[in-house]
Amino acid sequence: MNRCLAVTVAALALTSQVCYAYPRGLSTARVLARAQDAEDTYDYVIVGGGTAGLTIADRLTEDGKTTVLVVEYGELSSSPLIQTVQGGFMGMSSPQFMYDITSVPQANLRNRTTPVLAGKVVGGGSAVNAMMTVRGTAEDYDRWGRFFSNHSEWSWDGLLPYFKRALHFAPPDAAVARAANITYDAAFWGNTSGVYAGWPSFQFPTTALHVAAFRGVPGVEFPPDSGAGEPGVYWFPTFMDPHTVARSYARTGHYDPAANRSNYHLLTGAKATRILLEGTTATGVAFVQTPANATSSNFTSTALPTVVRARKEVVLSAGGIHSPQILQLSGIGPRKLLAAANITAIVDLPGVGMNFQDHPMLTAAFMYQNFSVHPSSDDMFFNATFQTWAADVWAVNRTGPFSIATGNAAAWLPFPVVSPQRHASVAAALAAQDHAAQLPAGTDATVAAGYRAQMLAYATALRNNGTAFYNSVLSGGAASGVLVDLHPLSRGTVHIDTADPLGAEPVVDYRALSNPLDVAVITELLRFARSSVMDNPLTAGFAPVELVPGANVTSDADWAEYIADTVSPTEFHPAGTCAMMPRELGGVVDEQLRVYGVSNLRVVDASIIPTLPGANTCQTVYAIAEKAADLIRYGPKNGV
Numbered sequence: 049m050n051r052c053l054a055v056t057v058a059a060l061a062l063t064s065q066v067c068y069a070y071p072r073g074l075s076t077a078r079v080l081a082r083a084q085d086a087e088d089t090y091d092y093v094i095v096g097g098g099t100a101g102l103t104i105a106d107r108l109t110e111d112g113k114t115t116v117l118v119v120e121y122g123e124l125s126s127s128p129l130i131q132t133v134q135g136g137f138m139g140m141s142s143p144q145f146m147y148d149i150t151s152v153p154q155a156n157l158r159n160r161t162t163p164v165l166a167g168k169v170v171g172g173g174s175a176v177n178a179m180m181t182v183r184g185t186a187e188d189y190d191r192w193g194r195f196f197s198n199h200s201e202w203s204w205d206g207l208l209p210y211f212k213r214a215l216h217f218a219p220p221d222a223a224v225a226r227a228a229n230i231t232y233d234a235a236f237w238g239n240t241s242g243v244y245a246g247w248p249s250f251q252f253p254t255t256a257l258h259v260a261a262f263r264g265v266p267g268v269e270f271p272p273d274s275g276a277g278e279p280g281v282y283w284f285p286t287f288m289d290p291h292t293v294a295r296s297y298a299r300t301g302h303y304d305p306a307a308n309r310s311n312y313h314l315l316t317g318a319k320a321t322r323i324l325l326e327g328t329t330a331t332g333v334a335f336v337q338t339p340a341n342a343t344s345s346n347f348t349s350t351a352l353p354t355v356v357r358a359r360k361e362v363v364l365s366a367g368g369i370h371s372p373q374i375l376q377l378s379g380i381g382p383r384k385l386l387a388a389a390n391i392t393a394i395v396d397l398p399g400v401g402m403n404f405q406d407h408p409m410l411t412a413a414f415m416y417q418n419f420s421v422h423p424s425s426d427d428m429f430f431n432a433t434f435q436t437w438a439a440d441v442w443a444v445n446r447t448g449p450f451s452i453a454t455g456n457a458a459a460w461l462p463f464p465v466v467s468p469q470r471h472a473s474v475a476a477a478l479a480a481q482d483h484a485a486q487l488p489a490g491t492d493a494t495v496a497a498g499y500r501a502q503m504l505a506y507a508t509a510l511r512n513n514g515t516a517f518y519n520s521v522l523s524g525g526a527a528s529g530v531l532v533d534l535h536p537l538s539r540g541t542v543h544i545d546t547a548d549p550l551g552a553e554p555v556v557d558y559r560a561l562s563n564p565l566d567v568a569v570i571t572e573l574l575r576f577a578r579s580s581v582m583d584n585p586l587t588a589g590f591a592p593v594e595l596v597p598g599a600n601v602t603s604d605a606d607w608a609e610y611i612a613d614t615v616s617p618t619e620f621h622p623a624g625t626c627a628m629m630p631r632e633l634g635g636v637v638d639e640q641l642r643v644y645g646v647s648n649l650r651v652v653d654a655s656i657i658p659t660l661p662g663a664n665t666c667q668t669v670y671a672i673a674e675k676a677a678d679l680i681r682y683g684p685k686n687g688v
């Protein structure tokens with residue numbers, strides 16, 4: 049554990065020493081510094097210039113005619129902290145580019161609170177994330193459409209064309225791929241997007257050893273490509289432009305190239321406060337603009353409110369935390385919550401801010417005592433000679449280990465493989481559970497019905513091999529430790545602060561482990577993490593030891609204590625708070641992402657995800673946005 053922490057701290061320290069100038073000016077960007085420079089009316093007004101918002105804006109303005117204004121709270125920044133791929137953590141460690149939100153104390157986690165990380169900068173999450181470029185399994189996406197019918201376009205087949213449109217796949221260097229045994233299949237990818245899925249020019253041979261070790265675990269598959277929609281152990285790319293070896297994200301892919309379009313405007317430093325409604329038709333957006341150089345703490349008190357009108361539609365893309373907040377501030381949400389905040393309910397939509405999900409992160413640390421292979425990722429922290437070499441080749445031509453962000457290999461495994469003994473009993477317990485009792489008291493019956501539908505779908509998934517529940521990133525170091533629960537059963541809430549709805553950030557409650565079966569699932573994930581390292585014929589030669597929690601943690605009760613002490617409720621993938629579900633299942637948007645009960649208003653971002661995919665969420669958000677752009681432009685018939 050100490051070593052893992054040391055590694056993380058060292059990673060931050062090391063990477064921060066090796067900054068470089070990134071030569072991109074802002075001269076071509078049509079960024080509107082002042083609200084008075086905006087037009088009165090646009091065809092579309094998009095709230096949030098993040099991952100989804102910029103993708104949609106780019107597609108809608110492609111025709112050169114359709115006018116779009118993006119209203120973004122954050123700044124347009126070319127900071128090296130955002131551009132650099134080194135370590136993959138620099139953007140998120142800069143408070144300048146992050147919202148300052150802390151969760152409420154988590155009752156099942158010893159009342160611990162946790163930072164709620166979300167990007168506050170042009171590019172949103174895509175500007176600050178760890179650049180892991182992954183998508184879920186086919187079953188993850190088929191599950192979405194099935195909440196509506198067996199013929200929905202929200203399915204793996206329906207989304208695959210949009211996964212392809214979303215990213216430009218640039219294959220790994222052939223020699224690196226051969227040395228590390230990286231397989232890929234370009235059939236699952238496209239090559240037209242301005243957002244790149246690239247590969248570092250270096251891999252530690254130890255990462256390949258970590259991958260190969262899973263051949264000693266029964267039932268583990270090795271899909272041919274990370275985009276194949278299959279669980280297993282595989283290599284995956286990085287959100288990186290291989291030409292610049294810098295972060296490739298919504299700003300570089302969907303704003304910079306389009307910035308020359310006179311029909312694409314971006315207003316920065318502008319915080320949307322409300323959707324303008326005439327009756328139940330969305331007609332525009334109200335926002336306040338930050339005075340130049342104001343910090344967020346003195347933002348609202350000095351800012352002037354302004355409005356802009358949308359001729360056709362308003363698109364809400366403020367992300368999983370802020371899209372529900374803006375709907376609620378606009379009078380669209382649970383009636384009781386709005387009443388408590390003195391907001392007149394325009395549409396009583398109980399699902400807004402409910403169904404909140406994120407991927408819990410878990411810790412179980414192991415170390416290979418006899419891991420003498422060189423180089424390993426540990427050399428980046430503990431070997432000065434290697435570090436010097438790495439820094440030198442990076443300085444010369446941006447090659448070498450510094451071109452690695454968070455890494456490119458991981459295990460994504462289904463529950464029967466993780467828990468041959470218990471998967472059936474956990475699934476049966478979930479199917480038989482009193483589902484409504486797992487939700488906050490007073491939850492609307494439609495929301496409870498939707499939760500029940502989700503849990504029944506998960507009970508099926510727990511029994512089969514089509515959905516990944518277990519994730520561990522393969523670091524290429526002697527120590528390993530971070531695991532992810534890919535399908536949490538608990539559901540939280542994101543609601544306006546009724547004491548100060550407009551001024552305060554929303555109240556974020558993960559309600560982590562509120563469904564006790566999450567503890568049962570996580571216990572099996574942690575037991576598997578132990579056995580896959582400690583009882584594996586292919587790792588025995590490395591003399592593994594368990595650092596955390598320690599071999600004396602064995603019974604269900606031991607694990608439950610350890611889980612309450614250590615689980616993090618977030619992997620920074622907030623989702624589900626404006627769920628695409630039928631209205632009678634507590635949904636907020638329909639299959640065209642239109643808000644129920646309101647005309648000319650869609651939500652397009654991570655908040656529409658009904659059930660999390662078993663993967664980090666950025667690639668999925670890009671695909672959702674690409675599909676939404678077609679739905680907006682062409683309607684549902686041609687929108688496949």
Ligand SMILES: Cc1cc2nc3c(=O)[nH]c(=O)nc-3n(C[C@H](O)[C@H](O)[C@H](O)COP(=O)(O)OP(=O)(O)OC[C@H]3O[C@@H](n4cnc5c(N)ncnc54)[C@H](O)[C@@H]3O)c2cc1C
Nearest residue numbers: 096098099100121172173177178179180320367654664666
């Ligand atoms: C630290 C971190 C690490 C991550 N690592 C990975 C990873 O390695 N791989 C991966 O696939 N995913 C990762 N993710 C998740 C992924 O980046 C997000 O799921 C995705 O970017 C969300 O896209 P979005 O469009 O829903 O929201 P965002 O991209 O967050 O966009 C929302 C935008 O709306 C703006 N906004 C919010 N409120 C307002 C308002 N009132 N007015 C105006 N603008 C507003 C925000 O400033 C932001 O720009 C990570 C996320 C974080 C935060």
Ligand SMILES: *[C@@H]1O[C@H](CO)[C@@H](O)[C@H](O)[C@H]1NC(C)=O
Nearest residue numbers: 153154155156157158159160
């Ligand atoms: C958590 O906080 C609640 C409310 O303040 C309190 O009742 C409870 O005892 C606390 N639990 C722990 C473990 O501290």
Ligand SMILES: *[C@@H]1O[C@H](CO)[C@@H](O)[C@H](O)[C@H]1NC(C)=O
Nearest residue numbers: 193194195196197198199200
């Ligand atoms: C969808 O198909 C399954 C069987 O594949 C069936 O059990 C279910 O009832 C169908 N759902 C709907 C809404 O038609």
Ligand SMILES: *[C@@H]1O[C@H](CO)[C@@H](O)[C@H](O)[C@H]1NC(C)=O
Nearest residue numbers: 217218234235237238239240
């Ligand atoms: C892009 O993909 C298409 C279809 O797979 C392929 O025919 C073409 O050669 C690719 N172009 C490049 C530059 O890779």
Ligand SMILES: *[C@@H]1O[C@H](CO)[C@@H](O)[C@H](O)[C@H]1NC(C)=O
Nearest residue numbers: 229230231256259260263270
């Ligand atoms: C390399 O990958 C191939 C295909 O997945 C597999 O058959 C082979 O065993 C792997 N080799 C090693 C050394 O892991």
Ligand SMILES: *[C@@H]1O[C@H](CO)[C@@H](O)[C@H](O)[C@H]1NC(C)=O
Nearest residue numbers: 266267268464465511512513
């Ligand atoms: C899932 O995979 C495991 C391991 O290969 C196998 O034993 C089991 O039968 C599979 N289950 C299903 C439902 O296919």
Ligand SMILES: *[C@@H]1O[C@H](CO)[C@@H](O)[C@H](O)[C@H]1NC(C)=O
Nearest residue numbers: 076304305306307308309310
């Ligand atoms: C912007 O558009 C003008 C006119 O169409 C063109 O001459 C110019 O080259 C474009 N600039 C960029 C950076 O694309």
Ligand SMILES: *[C@@H]1O[C@H](CO)[C@@H](O)[C@H](O)[C@H]1NC(C)=O
Nearest residue numbers: 081123338339340341342343
């Ligand atoms: C904002 O800060 C920048 C950089 O510090 C400075 O150049 C600029 O003049 C400031 N603008 C205002 C209006 O204070």
Ligand SMILES: *[C@@H]1O[C@H](CO)[C@@H](O)[C@H](O)[C@H]1NC(C)=O
Nearest residue numbers: 339340341342343345346350
């Ligand atoms: C905002 O707050 C900072 C720090 O408290 C202060 O220096 C600055 O003058 C304030 N700006 C405005 C516009 O009020």
Ligand SMILES: *[C@@H]1O[C@H](CO)[C@@H](O)[C@H](O)[C@H]1NC(C)=O
Nearest residue numbers: 422423427431432433434437
């Ligand atoms: C440190 O790195 C150098 C250069 O790559 C290598 O020769 C040496 O074996 C490494 N030392 C250890 C202890 O691995």
Ligand SMILES: *[C@@H]1O[C@H](CO)[C@@H](O)[C@H](O)[C@H]1NC(C)=O
Nearest residue numbers: 249440441442444445446447
């Ligand atoms: C990068 O520079 C290093 C050190 O000069 C050199 O060995 C390597 O071949 C270069 N790689 C590329 C792809 O140019």
Ligand SMILES: *[C@@H]1O[C@H](CO)[C@@H](O)[C@H](O)[C@H]1NC(C)=O
Nearest residue numbers: 388389390545546547548549
């Ligand atoms: C709501 O209205 C009541 C009664 O006028 C008042 O006491 C309360 O402070 C108001 N709350 C907010 C958040 O404005």
Ligand SMILES: *[C@@H]1O[C@H](CO)[C@@H](O)[C@H](O)[C@H]1NC(C)=O
Nearest residue numbers: 597598599600601602606607
């Ligand atoms: C395991 O051993 C450690 C160290 O001796 C101790 O702190 C911990 O309480 C023990 N845990 C259990 C479940 O026995």
